[in-house]
Amino acid sequence: MNYIKLANSGVQQLKPYEPGKPIEELERELGVTDIVKLASNENPLGASHKALHALRHLDELHLYPDGAGFSLKAALSEKLGIATDQLTLGNGSNDVLELVARAYLQPGDEAIFSEYAFAVYPLVTLACSAKPVQVPSNLFGHDLAAMAEAVTERTRVIFVANPNNPTGTWFNAHALDEFLSRIPERVIVVLDEAYFEYVEESHYPNGIERLEKYPNLVVTRTFSKIYGLAGLRVGYGISSPQIADVLDRVRQPFNVNTPAQTAAVAALEDDDHIENSRSENTSGLVQIAEGLQKLHLEQIPSVANFIAFDCGRDAMPVYEGLLKQGVIVRPLAGYDMPNHLRVTIGTSRENERFLEALKHVLRDQADE
Numbered sequence: 001m002n003y004i005k006l007a008n009s010g011v012q013q014l015k016p017y018e019p020g021k022p023i024e025e026l027e028r029e030l031g032v033t034d035i036v037k038l039a040s041n042e043n044p045l046g047a048s049h050k051a052l053h054a055l056r057h058l059d060e061l062h063l064y065p066d067g068a069g070f071s072l073k074a075a076l077s078e079k080l081g082i083a084t085d086q087l088t089l090g091n092g093s094n095d096v097l098e099l100v101a102r103a104y105l106q107p108g109d110e111a112i113f114s115e116y117a118f119a120v121y122p123l124v125t126l127a128c129s130a131k132p133v134q135v136p137s138n139l140f141g142h143d144l145a146a147m148a149e150a151v152t153e154r155t156r157v158i159f160v161a162n163p164n165n166p167t168g169t170w171f172n173a174h175a176l177d178e179f180l181s182r183i184p185e186r187v188i189v190v191l192d193e194a195y196f197e198y199v200e201e202s203h204y205p206n207g208i209e210r211l212e213k214y215p216n217l218v219v220t221r222t223f224s225k226i227y228g229l230a231g232l233r234v235g236y237g238i239s240s241p242q243i244a245d246v247l248d249r250v251r252q253p254f255n256v257n258t259p260a261q262t263a264a265v266a267a268l269e270d271d272d273h274i275e276n277s278r279s280e281n282t283s284g285l286v287q288i289a290e291g292l293q294k295l296h297l298e299q300i301p302s303v304a305n306f307i308a309f310d311c312g313r314d315a316m317p318v319y320e321g322l323l324k325q326g327v328i329v330r331p332l333a334g335y336d337m338p339n340h341l342r343v344t345i346g347t348s349r350e351n352e353r354f355l356e357a358l359k360h361v362l363r364d365q366a367d368e
């Protein structure tokens with residue numbers, strides 16, 4: 001019996017998501033110590049002390065979490081100026097992406113996303129045996145006009161990321177409004193704002209402000225990135241109450257665990273941590289961009305907490321050279337970008353360490 005062939009048709013075409021290499025794995029494999037991981041867009045400053053403090057006082061782990069997420073929804077509602085019935089909590093925002101797919105995609109339906117967009121969009125689409133429709137990018141960014149053109153009778157969902165991962169590209173308020181106005185109301189638009197809090201561009205749009213005008217819009221955000229809680233898995237969607245009602249029907253009853261809910265509430269109160277994280281990142285972006293320029297490596301301009309750069313040849317040997325120096329970055333071959341690597345912005349010391357290691361690796365490999 002071939003159990004691959006027995007799987008749902010979309011699932012047969014799937015490859016498992018490839019995460020950034022964990023620090024412990026590199027230790028085990030190469031015996032390298034003093035490792036810096038700049039591979040998964042985590043916050044180099046860590047979690048808020050308020051969140052860590054709240055986690056130390058958890059003593060009711062024998063009880064199920066609050067399945068309705070009352071406290072976290074109340075805190076988000078106040079912070080974002082939205083109603084609690086517009087919120088969907090997820091086990092990471094990836095969970096919300098999957099809920100949208102499970103609720104709205106059937107075999108034969110189409111879901112649109114951009115070339116070089118986040119790997120989870122095709123993953124959740126194929127998991128529902130729906131058809132992924134990939135629209136060619138414009139200079140590695142979303143070609144929103146072409147994405148609107150790609151809508152057919154079968155289109156049910158469009159995924160857009162602003163900024164996008166792994167490219168760091170973004171679109172402005174005018175482009176988003178133009179795009180939303182062209183999409184039929186029967187098509188759900190998922191606007192993935194995982195890096196929202198990092199962006200400092202003045203024309204960068206806030207998806208939440210468009211919810212009233214576009215009842216087909218779902219905005220997703222996360223505590224994994226600037227909030228520094230990636231290990232806990234907590235994110236959320238904001239939408240019309242009707243879409244939130246639908247997502248609630250397919251959600252696992254206790255999809256967000258108690259430590260995650262507790263830490264997220266505390267993290268929302270720590271504005272200083274967010275401010276510090278944002279300003280560290282903004283200076284780190286400049287530091288790495290300038291460093292890459294000095295090494296004559298072409299890069300994709302980024303407004304997020306990472307930069308993708310072109311090694312000018314197969315990036316795998318560079319990636320492996322960096323691993324030997326104890327620096328973990330992310331290869332992008334899985335995104336059809338075999339010459340690119342993506343580096344997460346770290347602390348200034350980590351950025352320096354990365355740039356030094358990269359310089360050595362490039363020099364050593366040029367000599368070979």
Ligand SMILES: *Cc1c(COP(=O)(O)O)cnc(C)c1O
Nearest residue numbers: 092093094118165194222224235
């Ligand atoms: C990291 C990331 C997410 C967030 O994932 P979580 O499940 O919340 O950890 C979502 N979308 C994009 C584009 C990302 O890069």
